[in-house]
Amino acid sequence: MANFSARFHNIDGDDSYSLDEVIYRSPVNGNLLEVRHDRTALAERSPEEWKALFAARRGSFKPADMSGIWSKREMVLPEIPEEDIVTLQEGWSPLFDASALAKELHLKKLQVKLCGNSHTGSFKDLGMTVLVSQVNHMIKKGIPIDAVACASTGDTSAALSAFCAKAGIPSIVFLPAGKISTAQLIQPISNGSIVLALDTDFDGCMQIVQEVTQDNRIYLANSMNSLRIEGQKTISVEICQQLGWNVPDTIIIPGGNLGNVSALAKGFDDCLAMGLITKKPRIVVAQAENANPFYLAYQRHFDRLVPVKAKKTLASAIQIGNPVSYPKAKKAIEDYNGIVVEVSEQELADAAHRADRTGLYCCPHTGVALGALEKLRADNTITEDEEVVVISTAHGLKFTEFKVGYHENKLEGISSRYANPIFKAAPDIGEVRDILSREMKARRR
Numbered sequence: 210m211a212n213f214s215a216r217f218h219n220i221d222g223d224d225s226y227s228l229d230e231v232i233y234r235s236p237v238n239g240n241l242l243e244v245r246h247d248r249t250a251l252a253e254r255s256p257e258e259w260k261a262l263f264a265a266r267r268g269s270f271k272p273a274d275m276s277g278i279w280s281k282r283e284m285v286l287p288e289i290p291e292e293d294i295v296t297l298q299e300g301w302s303p304l305f306d307a308s309a310l311a312k313e314l315h316l317k318k319l320q321v322k323l324c325g326n327s328h329t330g331s332f333k334d335l336g337m338t339v340l341v342s343q344v345n346h347m348i349k350k351g352i353p354i355d356a357v358a359c360a361s362t363g364d365t366s367a368a369l370s371a372f373c374a375k376a377g378i379p380s381i382v383f384l385p386a387g388k389i390s391t392a393q394l395i396q397p398i399s400n401g402s403i404v405l406a407l408d409t410d411f412d413g414c415m416q417i418v419q420e421v422t423q424d425n426r427i428y429l430a431n432s433m434n435s436l437r438i439e440g441q442k443t444i445s446v447e448i449c450q451q452l453g454w455n456v457p458d459t460i461i462i463p464g465g466n467l468g469n470v471s472a473l474a475k476g477f478d479d480c481l482a483m484g485l486i487t488k489k490p491r492i493v494v495a496q497a498e499n500a501n502p503f504y505l506a507y508q509r510h511f512d513r514l515v516p517v518k519a520k521k522t523l524a525s526a527i528q529i530g531n532p533v534s535y536p537k538a539k540k541a542i543e544d545y546n547g548i549v550v551e552v553s554e555q556e557l558a559d560a561a562h563r564a565d566r567t568g569l570y571c572c573p574h575t576g577v578a579l580g581a582l583e584k585l586r587a588d589n590t591i592t593e594d595e596e597v598v599v600i601s602t603a604h605g606l607k608f609t610e611f612k613v614g615y616h617e618n619k620l621e622g623i624s625s626r627y628a629n630p631i632f633k634a635a636p637d638i639g640e641v642r643d644i645l646s647r648e649m650k651a652r653r654r
């Protein structure tokens with residue numbers, strides 16, 4: 210990979226830095242950084258050569274090739290030695306053909322990218338493999354880093370903790386007490402992180418971790434660190450590859466801190482620059498009404514971000530009022546003919562469980578994206594002839610409280626339209642037959 214290189218670059222300025230520096234924002238003007246690649250070098254290979262290389266790696270059992278991220282390593286971290294890569298075979302997630310749901314919604318094609326089918330059960334693995342690999346590389350080079358830390362709404366901490374445990378690097382996670390699922394909480398505990406539950410929300414945890422990581426020996430793992438974006442952006446490359454290098458008309462993604470939508474756009478930017486695709490999709494960001502600062506800014510034509518106090522939402526991983534990646538996400542919406550939609554608690558809960566009836570198993574954030582799809586179909590913003598991809602960000606298995614609560618009709622303020630109750634019965638054949646005949650009749654199509 211000798212020809213390829215990348216550096217941290219100010220998103221809106223000329224300053225740039227080595228990827229081996231411990232740096233998260235531009236010291237010149239405080240802007241976010243992004244990883245910029247030598248696109249001239251990448252363009253020296255033809256699109257056909259890249260496609261052939263990526264296809265060949267799909268058939269390889271080499272550790273780096275088996276990762277969806279590292280199989281695109283020239284576009285991700287071109288200068289890292291392969292032996293420094295920390296991978297849990299992330300990526301290559303299924304593109305679920307949601308044909309039954311598409312039919313219900315009168316849509317030509319609907320596919321759901323199941324990013325939660327991954328080691329720790331969310332898309333956060335895609336970015337974390339890159340960040341922890343780079344830290345591993347820096348430690349091996351003798352750069353003094355004692356631990357990696359993050360603030361999290363649950364999934365980031367699970368991913369950080371797993372990759373660090375694999376690499377033998379200490380990790381520290383700050384969680385908002387009582388605001389994440391049991392499955393999410395137990396992951397970093399199991400993987401041996403230093404776990405701090407703070408009596409605040411995500412935005413409060415974010416402030417603390419930024420203070421803690423003023424000390425350069427504690428490396429910051431939040432998506433403000435643009436290394437994460439480089440891993441997450443491969444989702445776009447992977448979707449195009451899975452579609453035979455075609456591009457869907459519209460992609461819907463749930464947004465909280467807005468790193469993931471920034472990554473999605475950057476992935477398409479790269480594909481376009483390398484000639485892998487020639488068309489742009491439209492990008493839709495879906496937010497929960499209870500945590501909607503991006504939606505509100507969009508409504509005001511992106512005059513500026515006004516942070517909000519995020520209210521409690523079932524979509525707990527996006528309960529964020531002051532999204533760090535706002536400038537990048539704004540650009541993503543502007544560049545990709547985008548829209549921002551907000552979805553109520555009732556809508557997200559119903560959308561998730563309606564989709565489950567067609568074979569999916571949706572987390573509440575995926576429910577937010579599916580709820581947005583329903584709205585955009587209802588007012589025909591998304592038309593019948595479109596091919597749509599919905600990004601499912603986590604596995605439903607991480608959100609059992611949400612799913613049980615829904616089916617038992619016990620979620621506060623929600624009336625569960627798609628609840629599927631359990632029938633309690635005596636072990637009596639007559640009683641059983643009565644229930645079966647009634648219920649089978651009700652479900653006959």
Ligand SMILES: *Cc1c(COP(=O)(O)O)cnc(C)c1O
Nearest residue numbers: 364465466467468469574602603
């Ligand atoms: C982190 C996360 C999101 C939001 O991603 P951002 O990059 O913060 O916008 C959505 N869904 C799940 C399940 C997540 O863990």
